[in-house]
Amino acid sequence: xxxxxxxxxSGVGGTSIWKEIKKMLPxxxxxxxxxxANAPYGEKSKEEILQLxxxxxxxxxxxxxxxxVVACNTATTNAIDYLRVNYNIPFIGIExxxxxxxxxxxxxxVGVLATKGTLSSSLFxxxxxxxxxxxxxxxxxxxxxxxxxxxxxxxSVVTRGLLLSFLRPMLDQNIDCxxxxxxxxxYLIPLLKDILPAHITLIDSGEAxxxxxxxxxxxxxxxxxxxxxxKAIFYSNKGIEVLxxxxxxxxxxxxxxxx
Numbered sequence: 001x002x003x004x005x006x007x008x009x010s011g012v013g014g015t016s017i018w019k020e021i022k023k024m025l026p027x028x029x030x031x032x033x034x035x036x037a038n039a040p041y042g043e044k045s046k047e048e049i050l051q052l053x054x055x056x057x058x059x060x061x062x063x064x065x066x067x068x069v070v071a072c073n074t075a076t077t078n079a080i081d082y083l084r085v086n087y088n089i090p091f092i093g094i095e096x097x098x099x100x101x102x103x104x105x106x107x108x109x110v111g112v113l114a115t116k117g118t119l120s121s122s123l124f125x126x127x128x129x130x131x132x133x134x135x136x137x138x139x140x141x142x143x144x145x146x147x148x149x150x151x152x153x154x155x156s157v158v159t160r161g162l163l164l165s166f167l168r169p170m171l172d173q174n175i176d177c178x179x180x181x182x183x184x185x186x187y188l189i190p191l192l193k194d195i196l197p198a199h200i201t202l203i204d205s206g207e208a209x210x211x212x213x214x215x216x217x218x219x220x221x222x223x224x225x226x227x228x229x230x231k232a233i234f235y236s237n238k239g240i241e242v243l244x245x246x247x248x249x250x251x252x253x254x255x256x257x258x259x
Contacts, residue, residue: 004233006065006067009034013187017205025230026230028217030230030233037259040115042117042118049117053083059259071183073181073183077124096124098137110137111167111178146182151242185204233253235255235259237258
């Protein structure tokens with residue numbers, strides 16, 4: 001079906017998910033909405049997150065999207081149940097990859113770096129309870145990281161200092177897996193690899209989300225049957241330069257949207 005996949009996030013972080021989707025589904029058109037003017041969602045109330053998620057969803061529906069990926073952990077954990085009930089379209093959500101971390105850990109200690117909005121959600125706690133029995137989950141709020149990534153500071157002195165302050169207590173508890181519980185955080189992987197001991201495994205949700213997106217498109221007969229490279233359109237309601245640098249696709253259309 002020649003209609004686009006819609007993707008939204010509180011900002012530029014969900015482009016880490018978009019890249020995995022494009023890798024797995026290169027013939028699909030995509031429309032990405034970065035609500036950077038309202039980032040980070042993790043500091044907002046559940047009601048605010050829900051209203052922003054509704055606004056983003058309705059914009060993507062106006063663009064005739066056939067499926068929507070909520071490429072934001074905080075929006076998923078606080079709004080996706082409502083979206084699935086109230087809109088007649090498939091939704092793919094993002095949640096911290098507790099299950100693979102629990103299966104992989106040898107020390108039985110797993111770190112989760114996420115926003116306040118994700119860590120305080122019932123979905124996060126239910127997921128932890130379901131998949132992490134017998135595992136110690138060491139939670140750490142990544143306060144300030146989203147704002148730094150939104151301004152392109154993925155390798156700055158300030159970002160390094162913040163990460164060190166967040167990681168030390170987790171390392172002191174002997175974690176051997178670190179779950180990146182926010183779609184912005186994969187952009188910190190080069191810095192994390194430089195900081196962390198070599199035995200720490202980094203786990204994020206990108207590839208799993210792309211697989212789920214493909215599976216749902218197949219199940220609903222929504223796959224694009226053409227062999228052409230899919231078109232990619234990006235909208236942001238704040239400066240687009242950081243978005244342009246992260247996308248790294250010369251064919252992509254990137255535009256400011258007063259939204």
